[in-house]
Amino acid sequence: MRTKFILNLLFVFTLFIIGCTGDTNNENEGLGRLTVQLTDAPFPSDFVAEANVTIFKVDARNKDNEDMDENSSDDTDMDDENDSPFITLMEEEITVNLLDLTNGNMELLADLEVPVGTYDLIRVYAKGINVVLDDGRTFDLKVPSGEQTGIKVFIKPSIAVIGGLSSDLLLDFDVSRSFIVKGNTKTPDGINGFNFKPVIKVSNLSTSGTLSGSATTLEEEMQVALEGAQISVIVADTLNTTGFSDADGNYTILGLEAGAYKVFAELEGYVASDSVEVQINTANKTIQDFVLEVESAN
Numbered sequence: 001m002r003t004k005f006i007l008n009l010l011f012v013f014t015l016f017i018i019g020c021t022g023d024t025n026n027e028n029e030g031l032g033r034l035t036v037q038l039t040d041a042p043f044p045s046d047f048v049a050e051a052n053v054t055i056f057k058v059d060a061r062n063k064d065n066e067d068m069d070e071n072s073s074d075d076t077d078m079d080d081e082n083d084s085p086f087i088t089l090m091e092e093e094i095t096v097n098l099l100d101l102t103n104g105n106m107e108l109l110a111d112l113e114v115p116v117g118t119y120d121l122i123r124v125y126a127k128g129i130n131v132v133l134d135d136g137r138t139f140d141l142k143v144p145s146g147e148q149t150g151i152k153v154f155i156k157p158s159i160a161v162i163g164g165l166s167s168d169l170l171l172d173f174d175v176s177r178s179f180i181v182k183g184n185t186k187t188p189d190g191i192n193g194f195n196f197k198p199v200i201k202v203s204n205l206s207t208s209g210t211l212s213g214s215a216t217t218l219e220e221e222m223q224v225a226l227e228g229a230q231i232s233v234i235v236a237d238t239l240n241t242t243g244f245s246d247a248d249g250n251y252t253i254l255g256l257e258a259g260a261y262k263v264f265a266e267l268e269g270y271v272a273s274d275s276v277e278v279q280i281n282t283a284n285k286t287i288q289d290f291v292l293e294v295e296s297a298n
Contacts (some may be wrong), residue, residue: 032161034112035061035168036089036122037205039254040101040175046228047133047188051098051175058090058109059150063158064117086123087114093130098175103243104212104252106170120158122202123150124171128194129150131179135188141179141196153200168205170255173198176242201241201254209280212252212287215245215265225249226292229267233260234275257278265290 004231030290036058065085089110096107129141145151153171161167177199185188229245233253240261243253266272270292278288 006241009258015142018295030116030163031113032116032163033166034161037106038101038171038173039099039106040173042194047191048131049134051179052095052130052133053098053126054095055124055126056093057125058236059086059088061085061121062087062115062117063120077153089125100186103246104254114161116161116163118158118160120155122153122155124153125150139194141175141194151198151200152237169202170205170216172201172255207282208255208257209282210254210285211256211280211288212285213287215290216249217292217294226267229265231265234262257283263288265292267292268294271295
C-alpha cells in the first residue's frame with residue numbers, strides 16, 4: 001500500500017515537472033533577442049572636429065501586436081496606453097561623436113529580449129546636437145521634433161523577431177546629409193552655422209553584407225593612400241549610400257542589402273574611377289579597391 005502511494009506521488013510530481021517545463025518553453029517562444037547599433041556614413045569636411053548627439057530613448061513598433069489600433073496613423077503616439085504597439089528598447093542618455101563611428105565602428109544602443117513579431121518602425125529620441133569646428137567654434141542645433149516624438153526611421157523590409165533567435169539592426173546616421181553647412185565651406189571662417197535634418201538608414205545585419213576596400217594612387221610606381229575619397233554606391237540608378245576613405249585610404253560601408261550594386265570612387269584633383277559592379281552577399285564582406293589617377297594640369 002505504501003509502495004503504491006509513493007508511486008502515485010512520483011507520477012503526480014512528474015506531471016507537475018512536465019507542466020512547468022511546457023510553460024517555460026511557451027514563454028521562451030514568445031521572446032526573441034533584438035540588438036540595435038549605431039554607425040555613421042562619414043562626413044567629408046576638413047573643418048569639423050565633432051558632430052555630437054545625445055540619444056536618450058529608442059523604441060520600435062511591433063506591427064503584429066494584436067492590441068494595436070488598426071486605424072492609428074504612423075505619427076500616432078500610443079506609448080502611454082496599454083495597447084501601444086511600441087516597445088521601449090533603450091531609455092538612458094548616450095552621447096556620441098558621430099565622427100568616431102565610421103568605417104565599421106559602431107555604438108551599441110540596445111540588446112534585449114522583446115516580444116516576437118514583425119517590427120517596421122524605429123523611433124530615435126535625440127537632444128544636445130552640436131557641431132564643433134577645428135577652430136573651437138561650437139554650433140548648437142535644434143532637433144526638429146526628435147526630442148518630443150522621436151526621429152522616425154522605417155525598417156524596409158520589416159525585420160522579424162523569432163522566438164529564441166537574435167535579430168540585429170544597424171542605424172546608419174548619415175552625417176554628410178544630416179548636417180547642412182551654412183556659408184562658405186571653402187574656409188573655416190566662411191562657415192556660419194548648420195541646419196540639422198536627420199537622415200538615418202536602418203539595415204538588418206542578419207540579411208545584409210559589407211563593402212570595403214581602399215582608395216590609392218600611384219606615385220613613382222608606389223601605391224599611396226588617398227584620404228577623403230568618396231565611394232558612391234548606386235542601385236537602380238539611384239544613390240544608395242556613400243562612404244569615405246580614412247587616413248590609411250581604407251573604407252567600410254556596412255548594412256548593404258544582398259544584391260548587385262554599381263560603385264565608383266572620386267576625389268578632387270583626381271580622375272573619377274569607372275563604375276564597377278559588385279555583388280553583396282548576406283553576412284559576407286565584398287572587397288573593392290580603387291586606384292585613382294591624378295588629373296592632368298591643362
